[in-house]
Amino acid sequence: MSARGDEALVAEMRRAYAGAAWQWATGPAALYRRLATALVASAHVELQGRRVMDLGAGTGAASEALIEVGAEPVGVDLAVQMLAHRRTARPPGVAADAQRLPFREGAFAAVIAAFSLNHVPDLTGALAGCRRVLANGGGVLASTFPSDEEHPAKPVVEAVLEQYGYRRPGWYATFKDRLAGLTGDPASFARAASDAGLHDVRVERIEVEAGLDDPGLAVAWRLNMPHTLDFVASLAPARRSELRDRATAALAGRSPSAVTMLQLGATRP
Ligand SMILES: C[S@@+](CC[C@H](N)C(=O)[O-])C[C@H]1O[C@@H](n2cnc3c(N)ncnc32)[C@H](O)[C@@H]1O
Known part of the structure; x- marks a missing residue:
């Protein structure tokens, strides 16, 4: 895709997340908080008492996990509305694109990117910015979902959504087709980090107990994503409630508790 195409995609993702802060915090955040705890627990560098960037901070899942281990997070996100959610109860935040980080060289002891680098067209450039x-x-330390292993709640709920007329928004289709694989393939993710000048690169596949065998949690996750929430909100209340019930029923016995994620760890020499 051209540079202009990349910019348009990033602008669409900014708009989608900007309108999603409240729903994110009341839906997917419960799951992402558990994943952030697992990510921070596997840190290969000292975090306590250190200034750490929470890149793609969203509504603050990784910042909360970082505070628990005594780190001093600074949130960075493309969408200022995500950072504004519960702003007074959170560490400082800076609205910025991961591809153009507005910080001086050497400003952070660590960068934690929880499910955010998978949104970035110039992955190597963004990792080089992290290195700087x-x-x-x-x-x-960065997390993403592996391309070859999808939690069953995703296709099951999407199939129910489609029965109600849902179609993936264009930006999400492009994101899945073109960007998700850059980080979702361990070899490609690792190569981008090496190309960015990072050392000691490793990508691990880990399973996190996430409580997704509770269909309520799984449905709250899938129906409050930036790519689904506008469609769900467009339904009349009775249809919306019926959709929720059908999605919950469809998940019964088909939603394992654990989620698999990939974790990239790398070091600036
Ligand atoms: C899947 S959410 C994860 C949020 C949070 N880290 C969590 O685990 O709950 C992805 C976040 O990355 C942000 N994001 C997407 N593209 C970005 C970019 N190019 N630069 C910075 N943040 C970006 C989105 O606005 C969103 O808040």
């Missing part, structure tokens, strides 16, 4: 803002010996 890290102090020597600092680490990047």
Whole structure:
């Protein structure tokens, strides 16, 4: 895709997330908070008492996990509305694109990117930016979903949505087709980090107990995503409630508790 196409895609993702802050916080955030705890627990660099960037902070899942281990997070997100959610109860936040980080060289001991680098067209460029803002010996830790292993709640709920007329928005289709695989394939994710000048690169596949065997949690996750929530909101209340019930019923016995995620760890030499 051309540079202009990339910019248009990033602008669409900004708009989608900007309108999703409240729903994110009341739906998917419960799951992402558990995933962020697992990510932070696997950090290969010291975090306690250190300044750490929470890149693609959203409504603050990783910032909360970082505070729990004594780190001092700074939230960075493309969508200022995500950072504005519960702003007074959160660490400082800066609205910025991961591809153009507005910080001086060496400003952070670590960069934690929880499910955000998978949204970035110029993945190598963004990782090079992370390297630049890290102090020597600092680490990047980033999570994403593997392309070859999807939690069953995703296709099951999407199939129910389609029965109600849902079609993927264009930006989400492009995101899935073109961007998700850059980080979702361990070899490609690792290569981007090496090409960005990072060292000690490793990508691990880990399973996190996420409580998704509770269909309520799984449905709250899938129906409050930036690519589904506008469609769900467009339904009349009775249809919306019927959709929710059908999605919940469809998930019974088909939604394992655990989620598989990929974790990239790398260091600035
Ligand atoms: C899947 S959400 C994850 C939010 C949060 N890290 C969590 O785990 O709950 C992805 C976040 O990345 C942000 N994002 C997407 N593209 C970005 C970019 N190019 N630069 C910075 N943030 C970006 C979105 O606005 C959104 O808040």
